[in-house]
Amino acid sequence: MPDSHPIDRARLTERAALAPPVHRYAPSAALETLVRHYWVPVWDLPSDRTVVEQVLQYPTCLIVVAGDYARFYGVARGLSTVTLSGRSWAVGVMLQPGAGTAVSRGEVSGLVDTHVDLTEFAHLAPLVGQVRELMGLDPADPGQHAQAIGAVEDCLGSGPPLSEEGELLNHVVEVVESDSALLTVRDLAGRVGVEERTLQRLTERHLGLTPKWLIQRRRLHEAVAHLKHGTQTLAGLAADLGYTDQAHFTRDFGRVTGRTPGEFARTLGRDASPASPASPASKVRSDGRSRP
DSSP: OOOSOSSOSSBTTTTSTTOOOEEEEEOOGGGTTTEEEEEEEEEEOOTTOEEEEEEOOOSSOEEEEESSOEEEEOOOSSOEEEEEESEEEEEEEEEOGGGHHHHHTSOOGGGTTOEEEGGGSTTTTHHHHHHHHHHTTOTTOHHHHHHHHHHHHHHHHTSOOOOHHHHHHHHHHHHHHHOTTOOOHHHHHHHHTSOHHHHHHHHHHHHSOOHHHHHHHHHHHHHHHHHHHOOOOHHHHHHHTTOSSHHHHHHHHHHHHSSOHHHHHHHTSTTSOOOOOOOOOOEEEGGGTOOO
């Protein structure tokens, strides 16, 4: 089964020169309520070059184990950036929206825009050594990716199940991301069958975010996808996304990404000059044992 996000709407810099390949793997069926997908970037850059990766994160917590750090991330409301250099790798876990509390076994609302070292979590700390040992053998080998992901799945599978609130939050985000016409918190509350105030408490308690933010982030992800792959004019795109005018769309997009939609299309989107070719991303199930 392919990864559920065939277009990586979150990664802004996938077309940048020297952007590393990112291999993605879906979770096993047993962990689908906890994990959206795994990603494994592997890079080998010239000594005089660096790559700045930019991501508009989904409304989820992340676990990332790399050669020189291991962290549990809360949701990033703005633009996430990381600078890559030399030769290295990372194994990342994108959790489901409602899974942060279950996986961390604590509150994650206070982790918005920040992270905690993975070794601070006694039940997750063993992953650091396990993943580094496996990935250290050959970071580019899909077989090592599968073994590293298998260690992650064994760890996460031994934890508590998702709570009813966590399941509800997963459903809320799924509704937001699957319906481009859904533009208001009132409509979202009606779709999922809860009061607006209940919805507000749910997202703040488990993500540290508002329902309005969820809708706004989906609109920006849709904008990125269109600016990478679509053919619409900017005015037409703004209208399709539900903006009253192009200026409002331009302000929202620029405030978060640091670029206007036109600048993004010219530099990293559909109008950009072709970047140096990178290996295509893998999109296979991790439970097949054959990823950002």
